[in-house]
Amino acid sequence: MTDTLSVDGLTVHYATREGALQALRDVALDVPAGQIVGIVGESGCGKSTLINALLQLMPENARIAAGSVKLEGEELVGATQRRLRDMRGRDISVVFQDPMTSLNPVLTIGRQMRDIQYREPCNRAEKLRRAAGMLGRVGLPDPQAKLDAYPHELSGGQRQRVAIAMAVLMRPRLLIADEPTTALDATLEVQIIELLKELQLEIGCAILFISHHLGVIAELCDRVVVMYAGEAVEEGPVADVFLHPSHPYTAKLIECDPGRMKTRAALLPSIPGDLPDLTAPPKECIFRDRCDKATELCRTKPAPVAVNGAHWARCHYAAELGL
Ligand SMILES: Nc1ncnc2c1ncn2[C@@H]1O[C@H](COP(=O)(O)OP(=O)(O)O)[C@@H](O)[C@H]1O
Ligand SMILES: [Mg+2]
Structure with a gap:
């Protein structure tokens, strides 16, 4: 069966005074028909850039430098404005964090x-x-x-x-939800998650669900993609990734998640250190600077390492970390 959404090699640059800011680098992900795929990552990791690239609604200074975005096999990168307008709202639709983004006052x-x-x-x-x-x-x-x-x-x-x-x-065939519950209180959040689950079954659409709340992702999604500094660093079935995180960044996110404390604190995951400079992203492992497991080997950029089945991570030590 073809995937509803299939993203491959997606690379997006923003023109800035400091040069090209490489907001997404070689991102690949698939959303299979009828599934809910979550995307999680700290602020600045490229979640909004990804959504905008999927919708082909990008700021003036953005450019898709490489890659492909296919909706049920149809290429959207380079599609005509007319075709894209036709698809938005009908084949692909979005729910934003702030509902007023899509409502006319x-x-x-x-x-x-x-x-x-x-x-x-x-x-x-x-x-x-x-x-x-x-x-x-x-x-x-x-x-x-x-x-x-x-x-x-x-x-x-x-x-x-x-x-x-x-x-x-x-x-729609694909519903993109960009932090749709972040502005709501915990009770409402649960209700909206339940509603999305029911609607997904009734309508049979695929959902791409963006959140930095791991508990919500765990509750709702079939698969999860973890993003860091413009790269997808780990992906797999939700239970596998959360029980056996195989990238040190994912492991840190899980340690830091306020959901683990059973309260909905306003704290977002925070990991010591800064994101790398995306105008000159390091040639080595993107997380090396902040990783307490880093070794000399990590000066070479890891390719995705299969952990088991459809679970992989971009870490040289993925196989042993995921045990
Ligand atoms: N229009 C823009 N011009 C230049 N840089 C941008 C622009 N939009 C986003 N960025 C940068 O791209 C990176 C990814 O941002 P974004 O996609 O908004 O991340 P997220 O949604 O995960 O918080 C950040 O470094 C951000 O500063
Ligand atoms: Mg964002």
């Missing part, structure tokens, strides 16, 4: 949900009926009345439900 919810269906052959009443149906499906009370509401009349949690309803209304 001056239009009613009903109007916005009707607009998304502009390609559908049905009439206005039918579009509104579908919109209300989806609002009810995502757990909003009194969906009919919500059609006439403006975004600011809803709570933050309700707005995120509306954003999710809008994202899945056209039954």
Whole structure:
């Protein structure tokens, strides 16, 4: 079966005064049909750059220097603007951390949900009926009345439900969720995770879920990709990666995760040391500077090392660390 999303060799540079900032380097990942794949990594590791590259919505100074992004086998890098516009919202849709990113403050919810269906052959009443149906499906009370509401009349949690309803209304093949629960309290977070799981089953879409909260990734995802300083450093089935982290960076993230303390502290994982300078990324292992297991061998850049089955890590010592 073809993967819903297939990313290979993806390399993205930003033009800066200091030269090309190499925000993503040779990133490969697949999201199989019907699966939920998580991406985790500290701030600055390239998560937003990856999403923007997938959507081909990049800032002026960004450039895809190499690589390929395929949606069900169709290449998006170099696709026409027209084709890309066609696919966004219908084949690929996104839920952002801040729901106001995708909601228009001056239009009613009903109007916005009707607009998304502009390609559908049905009439206005039918579009509104579908919109209300989806609002009810995502757990909003009194969906009919919500059609006439403006975004600011809803709570933050309700707005995120509306954003999710809008994202899945056209039954996309790929749903990208960029930290969709980070701004919500813990109870709401659990509810939204449950909702995403249910919708994934009903709609049958694949989900790429970005978060720096490991507990949420563990709860929701089938597979996880760990990113560090613009590289994918470890990938595998969620249970394998979390029980047998095979890259020292992943092991540190798990040690630092506030979720382990069973409270939802505002602390994010923090690991001593700084990210490398991405305008001149080191030729050696990207994590060597911050790794307490580093040896002379780590002055050569490790290729992905298979740990077992579909679990690999870019560390010379992956096989022994993952035991
Ligand atoms: N438009 C831009 N111009 C220059 N550098 C950028 C731009 N956007 C992001 N970066 C840099 O690219 C790297 C990755 O950023 P980003 O993708 O936002 O990471 P994350 O979402 O994981 O926090 C960071 O070093 C960031 O400073
Ligand atoms: Mg980001």
